[in-house]
Amino acid sequence: MPFQSIEPRRLYRQIADQIRGLIRSGEFPAGARLPPERDLAKQLGVSRPSVREALIALEVEGLVAVRIGSGIYVMGPGVKNGESELTGTVHAEAGPFELLRARYVIESECAALAAKSVKKAQLAAIEDALGQMQRELDDDSQPLGGDRMFHLRIAEATGNGALVAVVKMLWEERTGPLYKQLEDHYDSPALWISAMAEHRAVLKAITARDPAAARSAMQRHLNQAYKRFSTGWDTLH
Amino acid sequence: MPFQSIEPRRLYRQIADQIRGLIRSGEFPAGARLPPERDLAKQLGVSRPSVREALIALEVEGLVAVRIGSGIYVMGPGVKNGESELTGTVHAEAGPFELLRARYVIESECAALAAKSVKKAQLAAIEDALGQMQRELDDDSQPLGGDRMFHLRIAEATGNGALVAVVKMLWEERTGPLYKQLEDHYDSPALWISAMAEHRAVLKAITARDPAAARSAMQRHLNQAYKRFSTGWDTLH
């Protein structure tokens, strides 16, 4: 099956991409107000509903905020729906570390909850995720798919859909540009092997239905990830 | 900056939330095809462009895939393989309670972190939020704006942007239709006065920079909220 299906390029995506490019290039910096929908439509030679669809996409991405009767504002570090944020600059500069810290807090509690209520099928799913990671390592590729699945499966084992959504969201944040750049930099099989061992310790504690051990094992894993990340960060900067 | 801007709930988000809920509840499992746009618009009593805007949002989230001429298909991460279906019914029946449980886990840790690192201005912001709640109560309106601000300000006091985003996301989930229906049902000043007192206990512990007490106070508050919610839930069903 060598053929890649050809999907037509929807107009809203084209418009969103163009606006995103203008934001990224600095034409519209954080806090700036975009031209009105009607003007954008005229300038881009498209209809206003198409512009609106593009803006919905950008709004869902968190790149812009739409204010009724006022306009469309570019979001970004230090800009949150018109509020002046005390933590804005910290957020801008420390994103990836904050993410890891947030994961430390949240995923360790997820591991503890999972240890309390995990079902056999969920244990099997977590093991499958480890298996997938191993296969990816064997194929000389970054085991990101398996990694993601491991963490999501643990969240699912909590039996709490909201926590699944949170872990998923944190994972998606993990695919942001800064984090990803660093991941590419410090990719090495040895590090992943350490991570695998840490994952196995988490699974062992969950299997043993020991919440405290599960929390502790996940904290250890994410703390090690934090350290690995810090080492890589210092090297790059 | 004591006032939280009140954003009206855009129709596309309401529609997207309802569709997302149907997907999560299993009404439309992975691979299923949603009703046509025109039918959805008719069934929901809205215009087709509004449905399209909602579908754009869901598509950007990766929850659905839109095929020109064919229809809209559910992608639905977390419901991709057979094992995940074991937790499907739990999701359907326990959505609002799951949310509260997730908040119990996450926001209690946020309160503890806030107690460790809170700054004066952040304390003032949390107090302002309580002030807003009081003003809303005095005006005989549900102090939802102040409530939201209270929780967000605590997340901000953690100094961790990712946690702010998580708490914000959980709040947004809180405005889903099922949760909101129940909130309307059990609205009563006496309950909010209890909640205010619990909030004050949280603030007191954070002010005292006592992480354990802050965690404990937030857990108490959210546990009480859980109980209030359960009582209301039993009455309604």
Add this chain to the structure above:
DNA sequence: GGTGGAAAATTGGTAATACCACTTGACCAG
């Protein structure tokens, strides 16, 4: 000159309608 309120202008929100492009399924011919 300054302030407050009303009106006008602007901007986004939603709906209705029209028409086009693509997909799917049915049917028929070879």
Add this chain to the structure above:
DNA sequence: CTGGTCAAGTGGTATTACCAATTTTCCACC
């Protein structure tokens, strides 16, 4: 069985209209 055609259905885009919210302008009054 395969390929072609056609009709129906579905999403895509555009135009127009009107409503709701916000901002700006104007004017009266002190």
